[in-house]
Amino acid sequence: MPTLTVRVKRFDGKKSWWQEYKVDVKSRRVSVLDVLLRIKEEQDPTLAVRYSCRMAICGSCGMVINGVPRLACQTLLTEIKDDVITVEPMWNYRVIKDLVVDTEPNFDKLKKIKPYILRDVKEIYESDKEFGQKPEDLEKYYNFAYCIECGLCMSACPVVATNPRFLGPMALAAAYRWSADSRDQGWPIRAKIVDSDEGVWSCHLAYTCSAVCPRGVDPGFAIQLVKVALMRRAKRL
Amino acid sequence: MEILKHDLLIIGSGIAGLRAAAQAAYTAKIDIAIISKVQVMRSHSVSAEGGMSAVLYPDKNNDSLDLHAYDTIKGSDYLADQDAVELLVRMAPLEVRYLERIGVPWSRHPDGRIYQRPFGGMSVPRTTFAADKTGFFIMSTLWQETLRFDNIKYYHEHFVTKLIIENGEFRGVTAIDLKTGELKLILAKAAIIATGGAGRLYRFTTTAHSTTGEMLGYAMRAGLALKDMEFVQWHPTALVPSGILVSEAARGEGGYLVNKEGERFMKRYAPQKMELAPRDIVSRAILTEIAEGRGFVHEESGMGYVGLDLRHLGEEVLNQKIPFIRELAHKYAGVDALSELIPVRPAVHYTMGGIHTDTYGRVLTPSGEWVKGLWAAGEAASVSVHGANRLGSNSLSECSVWGRLTGEQAAKYAMEAPAPSTDEKYIKIAQEEESRIFDKLLHKETNGISVYELKGRLQDTMEQHYGPFRHESTMKEGIPKLLKIREDFSRIRIEDGSRIYNQNLKDALELDGMIDVALAVAYGALARQESRGAHYRLDYPKRDDVNWLKHTLAYFVGGQLQLSYVPVRITKWTKFEERKY
Numbered sequence: 001m002p003t004l005t006v007r008v009k010r011f012d013g014k015k016s017w018w019q020e021y022k023v024d025v026k027s028r029r030v031s032v033l034d035v036l037l038r039i040k041e042e043q044d045p046t047l048a049v050r051y052s053c054r055m056a057i058c059g060s061c062g063m064v065i066n067g068v069p070r071l072a073c074q075t076l077l078t079e080i081k082d083d084v085i086t087v088e089p090m091w092n093y094r095v096i097k098d099l100v101v102d103t104e105p106n107f108d109k110l111k112k113i114k115p116y117i118l119r120d121v122k123e124i125y126e127s128d129k130e131f132g133q134k135p136e137d138l139e140k141y142y143n144f145a146y147c148i149e150c151g152l153c154m155s156a157c158p159v160v161a162t163n164p165r166f167l168g169p170m171a172l173a174a175a176y177r178w179s180a181d182s183r184d185q186g187w188p189i190r191a192k193i194v195d196s197d198e199g200v201w202s203c204h205l206a207y208t209c210s211a212v213c214p215r216g217v218d219p220g221f222a223i224q225l226v227k228v229a230l231m232r233r234a235k236r237l
Numbered sequence: 238m239e240i241l242k243h244d245l246l247i248i249g250s251g252i253a254g255l256r257a258a259a260q261a262a263y264t265a266k267i268d269i270a271i272i273s274k275v276q277v278m279r280s281h282s283v284s285a286e287g288g289m290s291a292v293l294y295p296d297k298n299n300d301s302l303d304l305h306a307y308d309t310i311k312g313s314d315y316l317a318d319q320d321a322v323e324l325l326v327r328m329a330p331l332e333v334r335y336l337e338r339i340g341v342p343w344s345r346h347p348d349g350r351i352y353q354r355p356f357g358g359m360s361v362p363r364t365t366f367a368a369d370k371t372g373f374f375i376m377s378t379l380w381q382e383t384l385r386f387d388n389i390k391y392y393h394e395h396f397v398t399k400l401i402i403e404n405g406e407f408r409g410v411t412a413i414d415l416k417t418g419e420l421k422l423i424l425a426k427a428a429i430i431a432t433g434g435a436g437r438l439y440r441f442t443t444t445a446h447s448t449t450g451e452m453l454g455y456a457m458r459a460g461l462a463l464k465d466m467e468f469v470q471w472h473p474t475a476l477v478p479s480g481i482l483v484s485e486a487a488r489g490e491g492g493y494l495v496n497k498e499g500e501r502f503m504k505r506y507a508p509q510k511m512e513l514a515p516r517d518i519v520s521r522a523i524l525t526e527i528a529e530g531r532g533f534v535h536e537e538s539g540m541g542y543v544g545l546d547l548r549h550l551g552e553e554v555l556n557q558k559i560p561f562i563r564e565l566a567h568k569y570a571g572v573d574a575l576s577e578l579i580p581v582r583p584a585v586h587y588t589m590g591g592i593h594t595d596t597y598g599r600v601l602t603p604s605g606e607w608v609k610g611l612w613a614a615g616e617a618a619s620v621s622v623h624g625a626n627r628l629g630s631n632s633l634s635e636c637s638v639w640g641r642l643t644g645e646q647a648a649k650y651a652m653e654a655p656a657p658s659t660d661e662k663y664i665k666i667a668q669e670e671e672s673r674i675f676d677k678l679l680h681k682e683t684n685g686i687s688v689y690e691l692k693g694r695l696q697d698t699m700e701q702h703y704g705p706f707r708h709e710s711t712m713k714e715g716i717p718k719l720l721k722i723r724e725d726f727s728r729i730r731i732e733d734g735s736r737i738y739n740q741n742l743k744d745a746l747e748l749d750g751m752i753d754v755a756l757a758v759a760y761g762a763l764a765r766q767e768s769r770g771a772h773y774r775l776d777y778p779k780r781d782d783v784n785w786l787k788h789t790l791a792y793f794v795g796g797q798l799q800l801s802y803v804p805v806r807i808t809k810w811t812k813f814e815e816r817k818y
Contacts, residue, residue, distance in 0.1 A: 013737045027537050029571060037446075041689035045741040046733040050276075053445040055481045055565060057373050058279040076568070096416055097738040103276070104393060107384075115381040117340045124338045125263045128331055131338055132349035138342055145342050145374065149278055174381070181340055 001026060002083050006035060008047065009088040011095045019044075025077065032085060033061050033072035036099075048098040056214060059150035063099045064088040069152040069212045090155035103151040109167050110149070113175040113193055118186025137182040140237075144177035144222050146215040153209035153219050159202050166202045167194070169209035169219035176222035179229075180237040187236045191229070200226050238667055239421045240659065243270040243390070244651040246410065246425035247644075248397055248452065250277035252285075252372070252633060253615025254431035255379040256332075256640025259339075261648035262386035269648075271383070272392040272412060272423065274447065274743070278380040281433055281445040282636065285372020286484035286561060288364035289336075289633035291329035293351055300361045302326045309631060310810045312358040312515050313624025314770035314780060316465070316788070319808040321596045321620045325631070325638055332637040333365050339382045341374050342367050344558075354558070355489045356629045358515035358818070364630040369486050369561040371633065395421070396743055397452065399670050400430075400459040401663060405602065407610035408663060411670045415743060418736025420674065422667035424657035427610040427647045430456065430600070431640065434588030434616040435754050440696040442585040443475050443482035451750025452617060456592050457757065462603040462792040464619035464803075466590035466754070467761035468771050470627055471705050473519040474545055475584030478538035479569050483545060483562055483581055485629040488512040490558050493546040494523065495578065496531040502543075510818035517626045517771045518818060520583035520705055527582065535580060544578030583705065587627055589771065590761075591619035593790055596806075598643040603792040603801065610650060612643035621788065624805075625770020678731065679742055685730030688745045695722050695748070699755055703762050708775045712763045719759055723752050756798050757791035764800055765789065782813050 006021045021039045033051055040047050049072070051061045056074040065075050066086050077085075093101035117124065153169040154160050160168045167175075175194050179187040194200050203223045210220040229237050245261055247254045250273035258271050271277055292300045305326040310317050337343055337351065344352040344366055356364040367374040383389050394415040401408040409424035435450020436442040453463055473494075474483040488494070494512050496502050506522035507514035514522075526532050527541035534541055547555060547562075552575055555563045566572050566579045592613040593601045598620060600611040615636040622635055702715025726749060733741035767781035768774050787802040 012735065029537075029569075040740070041687075045688065045731075045744075046735070048738045048740055052275055052279050052447045053281065053284050054479070055284060055569070057370065057561075058275075058281075058283045058445065060275070060279050074568070078571075097735075100738050102416070107391075110381070111384045114385075116385045117338065121263070121385070124335070125260075127338075128334055129338070130334050130351070133343075133345055134349045135345045135347060137349075138345055142342055145377070146370075147377070148283075148373070149377075178340070183338070183340060 005084045007086045010098045013097060028077035030077055031073050032065055032075045036072060048100045050100045057148060059148035062090050062150040062152045064090060069155045071150060071214045074214050090151060092155050092160050106151050106154055106170055109171040110174055113171050113190055114186060115174045115178055117184050118189060131183040133182050141177045141180040144173050144217055147173060147217050148215055150214065152212045152214060156208040156212040158206050159204055163202060165198050167198050172200055172226065173217055173219035173222040176226050194226055195230050241421060241423045242657050243425045244268045245647050246423060246428040247271045247431060248428060249273060249431035249433060251280035251282035251431060251433055251615060252375055252379060252636035253640040255383055256637050257429050257431060257614060257644030258383050258389050259379060260641045260644030262389050264645050264648040265652045266388060267648055267651050269388055270390045270392060272395045272397060274396045276393045277391050278376060281448045283373045283376045284445060284482060285633055286369045286482060287486040288366030288371045288630045289333060290363050290630040291333040291365055291634060292326060292363055293330050293333060293353065298361050298363060300363055304360055305363060307810060308359050309628055311816060312626055312628040314626055314816060315813045316624030316769060316805060318621050318806040319810055320806050321622045323808060324596060325622045325634060328638040329634040336375060339378055341378045344368060355513060357485050357513045358628040369484050369559045398674060398746060400455055401666055402459045402608060405606060405608055407608060409657065411667045415738055418739055420671045422663060424659060424663060426651045426654040426657055429643045429647055430592060430613040430617050431615045432617045436585050438751055438755050439585040439699050441480050443472050443480055449747040449751055450754050451747045454750030454753035457753055457793050461600060462593040462790040463757045464590055464593040464788050464790055465621060466757040466791055467765055467789060468589035468625050469585060470516055470587035470589060470771050471520040471583040472586030473516055473523055473583050474581035476565060476570050477535050477540050477542045477580040477582055480584045481565055481569055483579060486559050487545060487547055487562050490554055491550055495544045495546050496526045497533050498531060502526050507818040514818040515626055515628060521773060523583055524705055540582060542580045542582040545581045546578055547574045548576060588616055589623045589627055591617050594618050594620055597646060598639045603790055612647055614639035614643045625772060678745060681730050685728045686725055688729055688741060688748055691722060691725055691729065692748050695752060695755055703759055706773055706775055707762055715759055719755055726752060760798055760800055761789045761791055
């Protein structure tokens with residue numbers, strides 16, 4: 001029955017400090033989120049953590065755990081050999097309180113790349129047709145549709161860290177996902193948006209985004225695919 | 238205090254809420270706001286795995302709308318309103334195709350048609366899916382679809398504390414902006430409540446931490462009625478010990494359930510449909526196996542469980558059709574489904590009951606009048622299409638269908654309705670609400686009861702007294718415990734005194750609403766002296782159509798919970814068979 005030491009970087013809106021909690025766990029097959037929730041319920045209800053599904057699909061609980069941006073619910077103690085766990089809010093965001101950061105700027109960037117099927121809206125809303133899609137066409141974008149918008153990629157990106165205007169891996173991967181969908185006709189419009197300093201050309205290929213993605217989306221690769229399409233002046237992806 | 242005005246307010250941001258927003262935004266150039274206690278793409282609908290039912294290709298699948306309706310009505314143990322079911326099955330294919338047009342990555346046949354798989358209680362394969370992350374893909378696509386419209390505003394992480402309904406008309410809400418701790422008064426011409434179910438009334442549940450259902454309690458406080466709350470669905474296969482969902486898709490794709498003797502025990506409970514019997518039947522079968530000593534025992538938690546056997550399905554099916562199940566079992570139970578049994582047991586999964594509405598999702602008072610300007614959709618509503626037991630994959634259809642229907646109706650209503658009144662009395666209501674929350678609730682003396690201790694007591698009481706096997710004596714013992722919890726809430730201790738992102742306060746406000754919802758479940762279950770669908774009584778093991786073919790309504794009269802009953806709407810399925818599968 002190990003006793004964990006959990007070091008949390010806290011912030012109350014004005015000042016920041018490190019706080020240590022001791023937690024006894026029966027088994028290591030529990031997540032960092034489980035441990036944080038026990039601290040909230042049993043020791044310190046003032047600790048703020050954003051969380052919901054606890055199964056790595058809602059994208060709420062991104063944070064920096066022992067130096068790596070990860071989802072707390074997807075990080076089991078079995079993967080952390082140490083009995084000391086250090087938890088910080090995600091980098092590259094304004095901290096609201098403790099581990100809760102403001103990820104809403106990500107959603108504004110997402111909106112900029114028009115993350116929806118671009119074609120006749122009337123056809124979408126008033127027809128009853130099935131556009132249809134072959135499995136091989138689905139494969140072209142499927143992996144990039146797994147994005148849960150947790151924002152970990154934005155937290156790990158060195159360019160986002162220095163250039164807040166950079167659209168960043170989350171929105172740019174979405175630009176590829178939507179443009180590569182056989183039902184979409186929006187590539188010419190999105191190409192203009194991402195072919196810019198705020199777009200793909202600011203990416204330095206650090207690939208930290210892909211390294212931390214909890215769903216294997218590989219936004220770094222998506223950005224390279226967009227660059228290739230721009231260079232070739234492709235009519236569609 | 239900030240006072241905001243919109244034409245249409247959508248409370249809740251799951252599939253029903255987002256679908257309503259998209260349809261409303263397309264229907265009319267009105268000012269729409271989505272308000273959610275989470276960031277809007279994070280609602281619990283993301284956790285839905287298995288799929289969405291719809292009759293897409295009747296000729297190829299030997300299917301028909303009538304067959305889908307029949308399966309649903311029989312699955313509901315005849316408590317569903319048949320006109321609502323007919324609307325569901327007629328609209329569901331339209332919705333699957335709409336979701337296809339906005340970009341949901343449905344799994345496909347080689348010719349480009351949408352693939353469908355078998356599901357429990359469905360006569361033929363009619364469950365449309367996107368691998369085993371169907372809910373996630375629909376949510377992600379719908380949320381991004383709403384970004385198409387500039388007339389939708391998002392209130393992320395705003396917690397609604399009160400519905401303002403006056404003279405039978407919706408007026409607005411008060412809500413706390415969790416990021417700042419500021420109380421806002423949001424006035425609107427119309428609203429749609431789409432806040433989901435109440436799975437977290439119980440301790441062992443597949444649902445997200447956010448699925449607390451307080452809005453259902455707040456709805457009763459605002460004079461509305463809840464319908465059929467005693468019908469709580471236990472999903473047969475939740476991962477032990479976490480409760481994380483293992484989708485019915487696992488059995489739809491051919492998975493077996495086995496006890497510790499290696500026997501496929503479903504042959505003794507549902508010899509024809511086996512593992513694909515409806516959820517109430519499979520859940521009781523698993524619990525019976527465990528109770529009679531044929532289950533496994535989980536070492537750390539002491540939980541009994543059975544094995545979900547997917548070994549014979551092979552790597553390709555696991556990786557292509559149900560990859561998330563393999564991932565979740567590996568991550569959270571430490572087993573590889575390709576070579577080991579997955580440890581599963583039933584967990585609370587779905588709230589069949591909800592806010593009393595008519596067939597179109599219009600919210601009704603206890604006496605059956607429409608509350609003008611107010612709709613409810615999705616799991617928060619009881620329309621009712623699921624009756625006493627929901628069939629797997631009918632909920633995504635319901636959310637999408639009634640999201641669309643209510644979005645369209647509410648948008649048209651809001652176009653015609655006069656601007657929301659900013660009368661002083663609403664400001665006064667909001668000021669009183671601010672005082673109730675920040676002066677009274679937040680500043681409690683230090684010797685009170687912890688929010689989490691009290692919430693634990695509530696969950697334990699529900700597990701022990703209102704579980705899948707119910708009896709008058711145990712249910713009667715539960716009532717005073719719930720009433721004591723209600724009383725003890727007045728002595729709650731909130732340790733976080735700050736305004737910014739005060740989750741301790743939010744948790745207390747959730748609990749406050751949950752207690753009322755629990756009472757509706759408890760009183761409804763105690764009163765219903767029969768077994769029907771998910772409501773199973775050891776002391777009344779048979780369905781009783783003579784006395785109990787009716788919906789329960791629960792509402793407050795002078796602070797006391799009252800029950801009354803309304804008839805089930807029957808159209809053409811008049812032969813009430815015994816449910817054998």
